[in-house]
Amino acid sequence: MAFAPAEPPVRRIPPALPRPRTPVGSLVLLVAIGATGLSVYGTEFDLVELVAGAGPIERFVLQMFPPDLSMITLRKTGQGVVETFQMSLLGAVIGGVLALPLAAIGTADAPTLGASRIVRLVGAAPYHLARLVLNVFRSIPDILWALVFVVALGLGPFPGTLALAVHSAGVLGKLFSETLETVPQRPVEALRAIGASRLQRLMFGRLPQAAGSCLSLTMYQWECNIRSAAILGFVGAGGIGQEILIAMNLFDYPRVATLTGATILAVLLVDRLSAAGRRRFAAA
């Protein structure tokens, strides 16, 4: 500064860009950047290779056009889309129905006061068990579930639907219990104060307040399911994925184009329907 030393230094005004506010935050940021760099190295991430691969990609895509629009392909495609659609819907519905009781048990309600430690431990057991079951359902990817069910039940859309149902139940169960736990508490407290049991607080206090959100979440799960359902066919669990795999193995790329296009359309359709439904229910 060119001014006299008596002039106090102007403090820098922090910009809007998010930045770490504590030394620990800065350290975490550094670690994150370091981990990202290591991952680039470990996954052999190479932008040059990507650019070099543009040529083969272009050739591959060109082979897909014009897409196969023959009657027989369109019929197969239509059947595949319908099956995928049905699998995703049923998976979400069954998942939601299964998730509700598990989530209800897995909802933390205020601890029993004045009860002994043993009573409290025993009382918490169903809660932890339900949470464990939901975690297992959720953590195993749906395609892995599909593999398990195909081994048990053979090929077709049924094992695929089961896989989606189980995985959806896990995902929805966790979300439902979080929703049930975080509803506005005052009505629930009022019910507790006048003598409602845990089940009654859940049914009359939590569930009505959470219903709209739970429905919303189930519709979103339907959206996720249709994207999964499209590829469950890769392990023989039904849906349009099976047709895509067959077409790819036969190098029938125009067919792949038709099937992929139809899949995209189906996903977009479900996205739209789900968003419309969620807009209506989320506010409830």
Added chain:
Amino acid sequence: MTSRGTAAVALEEVEVTFGAVRALAGVSRVVERGERVAVIGASGAGKSTLFDVLTRAVPLRRGRVLVEGQDIMALGSRELRAARRRIGVIYQAYGLVPQLSVGMNVALGEVADLSGTATLRMFARGPGPATSARIVAALERVGLSDRVADRVDNLSGGQQQRVAVARLLLQSPSLILADEPLSAVDPVTGRRVLGALLELAAEQDATLLVNLHDVALARSFPRVVALVGGQVAFDGPPADLSAEVLTEIYAGEPLDPVPAEAADREPSPLGRPGLPLLTHDREGYGLRAR
């Protein structure tokens, strides 16, 4: 106060802490059955915590709480539910379930009586014909019987408060805890709610404890208990509530409430809620001195 055997509420050296904060720091009080007590104090003085210990919503660090002679912290779950069945609550707001109908919310006044199967039936099909008749009768007394099937969140705040009173009517508790029931409604509705609570308490010979911010309103009760920092700073008839005591209670509050002498003066041009109505309508409450 005439003693009638078992007191409605008895606190013995009750201490409640939330981490480092002492919400109640050694409170010992007795409230007899049928008394009407106004509880005043600054925010955070322990008024709501006092109600929470009576319904066993918070653990005690020390002391005993007796409700109708029973140690509330020692009750098993079934006895606790039975005890809570006799305790009615009404809050400042949000005590009802917004998505349920008015009638259903009122029906929940008797929720503690429902067995498992009755609960499921109530959930799926609503209250039966006999109960419904009583619900409509309760709503009629608060002037809302025509809204019985409406969702609660379609009602105004004042109307919701009246539904909460109807729930109390159905419940017929022997102890009524009103936690700032008038703070969120307009003065006219507030008078209706307070009048209904007093009438309800008189009918049931129930004990009524009301948390209030409005000191002028508290003066219309036969007994005022003031909390400061989790301890009782005053307990007696409102006539003894002097300006010095009030300053001590509300020290640090940005808006000091009006002391006793001012309550008889003309209403201030600022038109403080509750005050002008009280000075002119003191007789209108029909309060019976005990």
